[in-house]
Amino acid sequence: MATIKDIAERAGVTVTTVSRVLNNRGYISEATREKVYQAMKELDYQPNEIARSLVRGKTNILGLILPTVDHPFFSKLTFFIEYYAYAHGYKIMLCNSQLDQKKEKEYIEMLRGNQVNGIIMASHTLEVDEYINLNLPLVTFDRQISENIPFVSSDNYLGGTLATNFLIDKGCKKIAYICGNLNLNLLANRRNDAFIATAHARKVKHVTVETNINVLDVGQYDRLVLELFRKHPDIDGIFAGSDVVAASAIKVCHQQQREIPEEIKIIGYDDSDIASLVTPQLTTIRQPIEEMSELIVNLIHKQINKEEVSTENILPVTLVERETT
Amino acid sequence: MATIKDIAERAGVTVTTVSRVLNNRGYISEATREKVYQAMKELDYQPNEIARSLVRGKTNILGLILPTVDHPFFSKLTFFIEYYAYAHGYKIMLCNSQLDQKKEKEYIEMLRGNQVNGIIMASHTLEVDEYINLNLPLVTFDRQISENIPFVSSDNYLGGTLATNFLIDKGCKKIAYICGNLNLNLLANRRNDAFIATAHARKVKHVTVETNINVLDVGQYDRLVLELFRKHPDIDGIFAGSDVVAASAIKVCHQQQREIPEEIKIIGYDDSDIASLVTPQLTTIRQPIEEMSELIVNLIHKQINKEEVSTENILPVTLVERETT
DNA sequence: TTGTATGCGTTATCAG
DNA sequence: CTGATAACGCATACAA
Numbered sequence: 001m002a003t004i005k006d007i008a009e010r011a012g013v014t015v016t017t018v019s020r021v022l023n024n025r026g027y028i029s030e031a032t033r034e035k036v037y038q039a040m041k042e043l044d045y046q047p048n049e050i051a052r053s054l055v056r057g058k059t060n061i062l063g064l065i066l067p068t069v070d071h072p073f074f075s076k077l078t079f080f081i082e083y084y085a086y087a088h089g090y091k092i093m094l095c096n097s098q099l100d101q102k103k104e105k106e107y108i109e110m111l112r113g114n115q116v117n118g119i120i121m122a123s124h125t126l127e128v129d130e131y132i133n134l135n136l137p138l139v140t141f142d143r144q145i146s147e148n149i150p151f152v153s154s155d156n157y158l159g160g161t162l163a164t165n166f167l168i169d170k171g172c173k174k175i176a177y178i179c180g181n182l183n184l185n186l187l188a189n190r191r192n193d194a195f196i197a198t199a200h201a202r203k204v205k206h207v208t209v210e211t212n213i214n215v216l217d218v219g220q221y222d223r224l225v226l227e228l229f230r231k232h233p234d235i236d237g238i239f240a241g242s243d244v245v246a247a248s249a250i251k252v253c254h255q256q257q258r259e260i261p262e263e264i265k266i267i268g269y270d271d272s273d274i275a276s277l278v279t280p281q282l283t284t285i286r287q288p289i290e291e292m293s294e295l296i297v298n299l300i301h302k303q304i305n306k307e308e309v310s311t312e313n314i315l316p317v318t319l320v321e322r323e324t325t
Numbered sequence: 326m327a328t329i330k331d332i333a334e335r336a337g338v339t340v341t342t343v344s345r346v347l348n349n350r351g352y353i354s355e356a357t358r359e360k361v362y363q364a365m366k367e368l369d370y371q372p373n374e375i376a377r378s379l380v381r382g383k384t385n386i387l388g389l390i391l392p393t394v395d396h397p398f399f400s401k402l403t404f405f406i407e408y409y410a411y412a413h414g415y416k417i418m419l420c421n422s423q424l425d426q427k428k429e430k431e432y433i434e435m436l437r438g439n440q441v442n443g444i445i446m447a448s449h450t451l452e453v454d455e456y457i458n459l460n461l462p463l464v465t466f467d468r469q470i471s472e473n474i475p476f477v478s479s480d481n482y483l484g485g486t487l488a489t490n491f492l493i494d495k496g497c498k499k500i501a502y503i504c505g506n507l508n509l510n511l512l513a514n515r516r517n518d519a520f521i522a523t524a525h526a527r528k529v530k531h532v533t534v535e536t537n538i539n540v541l542d543v544g545q546y547d548r549l550v551l552e553l554f555r556k557h558p559d560i561d562g563i564f565a566g567s568d569v570v571a572a573s574a575i576k577v578c579h580q581q582q583r584e585i586p587e588e589i590k591i592i593g594y595d596d597s598d599i600a601s602l603v604t605p606q607l608t609t610i611r612q613p614i615e616e617m618s619e620l621i622v623n624l625i626h627k628q629i630n631k632e633e634v635s636t637e638n639i640l641p642v643t644l645v646e647r648e649t650t
Numbered sequence: 651t652t653g654t655a656t657g658c659g660t661t662a663t664c665a666g
Numbered sequence: 667c668t669g670a671t672a673a674c675g676c677a678t679a680c681a682a
Binding site for chain 2: 658659660661662
C-alpha cells in the first residue's frame with residue numbers, strides 16, 4: 001500500500017504538503033494540489049486510518065455488544081445502529097456475548113484496547129461497577145446502570161400494561177407471561193411488573209413463566225410453552241416476551257388443537273418481521289426499533305462530542321392488533 | 326488511558342522493558358517483571374492496539390460486507406462468522422450494503438483504509454475487476470469472482486434439484502420458483518438452473534418469478550406471491566428462494582384458502598429458525614450455515630498466513646421434510 | 651505557499 | 667538482563 005511518503009516523492013513535495021491537500025488545511029497552490037492529486041490517483045493512495053487514529057486520538061469506531069445478532073430483534077437493531085453509525089462516520093465492531101459473562105468482559109477489554117470511541121451495550125450480565133469505571137462514552141440498551149450513563153429503551157411498563165389489558169379486555173380469564181431470565185437486571189422486566197400489577201388490579205388469574213436459558217435459543221421455546229400448558233391447561237391468554245416466543249406458542253397451540261383466538265389468545269412483543277409472517281398473524285407490542293437505534297447513535301455521538309445528553313430515553317410502544325387476539 | 330510510558334516511569338524502567346514483559350520477549354528478571362506487572366495493575370493499563378497495529382502492520386480486523394444483517398440467513402451467518410473470527414483473534418467490522426453499489430464501494434474503501442486484514446464479501450453488486458485489484462485476503466460467499474479468489478457456498482444446484490424433484494414426487498403438476506434478482510451474479514442462481522432443468526426433464530410445467538427488489542424487504546414478498554397466484558391460479562407447488570419467502574407464501578395461501586399441503590405444496594430454503602416456527606412447519610433445503618461460516622473464517626485466516634487455500638468450497642445441502650409438502 | 655521537526659503508543663534493532 | 671533509538675504512517679506547530 002502506498003504511503004503519504006510515496007505520494008510526496010512522486011509529486012515532488014514533502015509529506016506535509018500532501019497531508020495538507022489531504023485534509024484541506026492551509027494554503028496550497030493549485031499547481032501542487034493537482035500534482036498531489038495526480039500522484040494519489042496513480043498510486044491508488046488511501047490514507048492509513050490506523051495511523052490517523054493514532055495521531056488524532058480518535059478511531060471513529062464504535063463497539064456494539066449484544067447477546068446475539070441471530071435474533072430478529074437484535075438483528076434489526078444492529079442493522080439500524082450500523083446504518084446510523086455509518087451516516088455519522090462511525091464503524092461498528094460487532095460483539096456477540098451470548099450472555100456469557102466472560103465473553104462480555106473480554107469484549108469490553110478488547111474494545112478498549114482497540115480504542116473505540118464509544119460502546120453500545122445491549123448485553124447485561126455484569127455488575128454495575130464493571131461499567132461505570134469504563135471511562136468511555138457508553139450507551140446502554142434496556143438497562144439503567146447509573147445516574148450518568150444514558151440508556152435507551154422502549155416503555156416496557158406501558159407495553160406490559162397494554163398487552164395485559166388487551167388480553168383481559170378480550171375476555172381472557174387466566175393469562176401467562178413468558179419471559180427470559182428475570183435475574184438479569186433488564187428494563188424489560190418491567191413488563192412483568194406491569195403484567196402482574198394489571199392482572200392483579202383486574203383480578204385475573206396469572207402466572208409468569210421464566211426461562212433461565214441464558215443463550216437465546218429459539219428452538220427451546222417450544223418446551224417452555226408445552227410445560228406451561230401441562231401445568232396450567234386452563235390458560236386462555238399468553239403474553240410472550242418476544243414474537244419468536246409467541247410464534248412458538250402459536251405452533252404448540254396448533255399442535256394441541258387449541259384454536260387461536262377462540263380458545264386462547266396470544267400477544268407477542270417487538271413487532272419483528274416474523275409477527276406478520278406467521279399464521280395467524282400476531283398481535284404484538286411494537287417497539288420502535290429504528291427510532292431507538294437512531295437515538296442510541298445520537299447519544300453516543302453527542303457524548304463523544306462532549307455534549308450533554310439526557311440519561312433516561314424511553315420511547316413509546318404501541319399495540320398492533322392482528323389475528324391472534 | 327495509561328500508556329507504556331506511564332508504566333515504565335512508575336516501575337522505574339524503560340519502555341523497552343515494559344514492552345518486553347508485555348510480549349514475553351527476551352530475558353527479564355523476575356523482580357522487574359513483578360514491578361512492571363504491579364504498575365500495570367495499578368494504572369489499569371491496557372496496550373493500545375492501534376499503535377500495535379501500526380508497528381506490526383496487522384490489525385486483526387476483518388471486514389464483513391453483506392446485504393443486510395436483518396435477515397434470518399445473514400444474521401445467523403454473521404453470528405457464526407463473528408464467533409469463529411473471535412476464536413481466531415479477529416474482530417469483525419460490520420457493513421450492511423443494502424445491495425447498494427455506492428455503499429458497497431464505500432465500504433470496501435473504508436475497510437481498506439482501516440487496514441483490515443481480510444474482507445468477507447457476501448454482497449455482490451459490483452463488477453469483477455472491482456474486487457480482483459483489492460490486493461487483500463478475500464473470501465466470497467455465494468459468488469465466484471475469479472480463479473484465485475476462494476469462495477464458499479452451499480451446493481445450490483443440488484438444492485434446486487432436491488427441491489424440484491421433491492415437489493414433483495409429491496405430485497405437483499405446475500410449480501413456481503420465487504427468487505431474488507437473477508441479474509446479480511450469484512451462485513444461488515444455480516437453483517433456478519436446476520429448477521428449470523429438473524422440471525423440464527420431468528416434463529412439468531414451471532415458472533420462475535424473479536423479484537428485482539434490490540433491498541431485501543421482507544414485507545414485499547406477499548405481493549410477489551399474490552401476483553403469482555393471479556397470473557397462475559393453477560400453481561400447486563412453490564419452491565421459495567428463502568424460508569422468509571416461503572413463510573409469505575404460506576400466509577397468502579392461508580388467506581386464499583388454499584390448503585397446504587393438499588392443494589399446494591411449499592418448500593423453502595435455508596432452514597432458518599423461522600422454518601420450524603411457522604404453521605404448518607416448513608419443508609426446506611437446509612444450508613449448513615455454521616459450517617460455511619467456520620470455513621469462511623478458516624479461508625481468510627489461511628490467506629492471512631500465506632497458506633494455500635482451495636478456490637471452490639461448496640458444502641452439501643439437505644432436504645428437511647416437515648409439513649408443507 | 652511550502653518545509654522541518656516532533657509526537658501519537660508501540661515494537662524491534664542495536665548496544666551495553 | 668536492560669536501555670537508547672529508530673520506525674510504523676500521519677498530522678501539526680513552528681519556521682522559512
